[in-house]
Amino acid sequence: MTTVSAALRLQRLVADDPALALLRAEHAPIIVALLSRLLGGEVRRRPAEEFVDLVDADLDALRPHFELPQTGKAYAAAWRAAGWLVRRPAAEARAETVELSPAALRAIRVFEQLEQPRATATESRLMTIRDQVQRLAIETDPDGARRREALERERAAIDAQIRAIGEGRFEPLDAARTKERVAEILRLAEDVPSDFQRVRFRFDELNHELMASLLDADESQRTVLEDIFRGVDLIEQTDEGLTFAAFSVLVLDAERSEAFEADIASLLERDLGDAMSMSERRFLRTFLRELKLHSHEIHGVLAEFARGLRRYVQSQDFQRDRALQRSIRAALATALRAAEHVKPFHASGVELPLTSVELSSIGALTAHDPSEFAIDEHVVAHEPGLADYEQLKALARDTEIDFEELTGVVNARLRGAEALTVAQLLADWPATQGVASVVGLMTLAMQHGSVSGDETETLVWPGVDGTTRSAVVRSHRFVERIPT
Template identity: 25%
Template sequence: MLSHDELSLLRDRHPAWRLLRAVNAALVIGFLGRTFVEDNVRVLTQRELVSRLDDELYALREQLGEDAYPKSAAAYVTDWASPESGWLRLYYLEGSDEPHVDATPSLEKAVAWVGTLQERAFVGTESRLHTLVGLLQQIVQGSDTDPERRLEHLRAERSRLDEQIARAEAGEIDVLDPTAQRDRYQQFASTARELLADFREVEVKFRALDRQMRETIAGWDRSKGELLDQLLGDRNAISESDQGRSFQAFYDFLLSAERQEELGHLLDEVHRLESIVADERVRRIDRDWLTAADRTQATVRTLSDQLRRFLDDTVWLENRRVIELLRGIESASVALRDARPDLVMELDATRPEVALPFERPLYVPPAPPRIDSTVSEAADSAETAALFTVDHVDHQRIVSQIRAALRHRAQVSLGDLVDEHPPEQGLAELMAYFALTEDGIDLVIDDEARQRVEWLADDETRREADVPTLLYVRHDQSPAKDLP
């Protein structure tokens, strides 16, 4: 229980308690409760709220007299949104220059507490007892790490389900009586309204974090990385807190189309029961939950918007500073050129070379060679005589044939030589003609002109080769006596 000093402080400072002590509490709670809480309105323009309040004041003055509530509707709205009252939040939406109004959690708490003062025709206790026992069972069973006890509980639950299935198959169905139905409906309606009211409080906490982030950005004079580290830490602290985890789980539940369809079907079935007095607000509570959760999630998204806007502004300022420096360098260069025409400065390059670390290939160790030194069994029976047979081309014989051909001619082609002296050793002898280096004989090879050389092998098989045109030219300075 709170102490006397704490209660006195709450009475003087808490907006909900100040509202209960206010002279015009009946007007504030009645009008704002219907406008924002009962209809689940999350935002109204100030003009529309003043118009509605003006109609409310007109009706009250018709009933209570002209002296009742002497201020104008606009003055009342301004008073209720002031920091001294704190029952309304006056703000501007992005892209709009018209003030908007929303109720505060303190107003919703005062409205909810006043609603509990009304005498209820029916006070249910059974459903709440079952709910409490069920919550205790969830806590105990959900925190038990013993697999055997968990299996024991699951088997017991399966036995109860099998028993209920057997009774249903036999036609024995347990049906809630009208009293039990009204009891559970009353508990559902109360919990649904409390849950809807909690969204405003969660939204206030996220909005306070957004305000703190703006204040931090406005006064930050250190590096951008340190600021991002601090802001992201605060953002993660909210997301990882019990309140943030619970809200995210609830929001994920609402976003599930299957869950929404199931919840809507259950609400329709409940409100078709004759024993239930339908509450229109409870009938549409699933849509109100989704609207309130989306509004709260939009407040969370503003945190990311602030970070993005800060980064964009920082990059713009840095680019602007770079441009100013470049212009200063250009102006100084022009001034130095006019004042010191002999000033010379050498640059290594006209632009820097950028070498990104990930453009370099990673080190790949060379694959070790794998040598198989084993000899297969078939090696003993293989024919190896060809490995030791070596054909030797008689180079001197080829030179003698060329000199004989050049005795009466200035040049001779490879085709003429092959026609006169067919190769005895095939292609090897033909290649020897290209490797000739002898004094008095010049080789002229034309790679662009091709010639086809043909000859008969020892087995009477015609062979041919497509080779560059090769000419042997007699050196003019070679003495005739050198030719045999």
């Protein structure tokens, strides 16, 4: 590659890459500080309205030091248009959420590395490289004898360590090396959640690419359609899908997960001095759980994408879109041939009114349904008449408990008895209002009688539909007449 081609390629990258655009933005420090605090920590996705409110609150604190004339909503819209925020529909509610795009994550990582540069050649990093090279050399060696010899050397070294431990000749790792290895582990672990977001973003791109390939598919590309109709999840068969599937198997493996959590728990129980801060301990404690949540979410996204592809191909929308695309291409081809004879500014005599409404989201549109405004029945006029007292009384009785009737029944039954429970009353008096009468009697007993703490009774009453019903409640007792 020549210097000229490399310079042109990098110039195009500088002009098109959203991460570089964020690094050279006018308020880059403020934007990175806001985005990393609100969406780059433990919380990586928020409801859009909550995010805007939090941005407004931070802007109020920033304005004494910086000139920030716009509102949080305006800045959030600008960041989304620049490719630093990704807006998605929330699965559990009719709302939207926002999260950082892969470009924003890359820009934030650059700021973090510049602010807190890490050592480039630590002992733990060199050990990791050495162990990986050694394992790769063993696993790729086609010579069985050499591979056996290498494994025996590894086993001999492990046996020597076991003997040393049995003889008491071992020392725990010193504080300096412990701190260095913990820092390296945290550095590797902190990149994993961002990797999940990049995988999710890449799957979105793959979904759109597959949709476009379906529309462009011709007779020579019928395998795409045939695979979908056979139920093959094409997204999971991409390089990204296969890599994520292999990784999720490791995350969701019960035995390995238990061992990993046990190692983290034992590490956190030890006194490591200042090797880890409280926030780093909390991050490690919840690390595996967060990985499982992200893995489960992306599996759901993959399944939804695959189902969406199949539904799209099997629906009439696919055929209509194919026909529309062919019509558009035919019109463009005709226009290209006509351009040789007709100037672009030549009047066509066709008027095409254009809308002036700015559309921010397709969800803001509501389809006009003329049937909603059609009147299929004639309007019937009802002449007012005289209200009937008995009908009004029956209506009131259907909507309210008749406490006057219940009071009279209770007082009449108490004339020949010292006490009376609700169950005894219902045994020889039918509840005229069904369960409403039962509720009314229990209410009167609580107000003018007593309720047992341990004793229970069974209430039996006929419902308004004629079906007998029963309930076991605490004993409600009347001991005196109810004042009227």
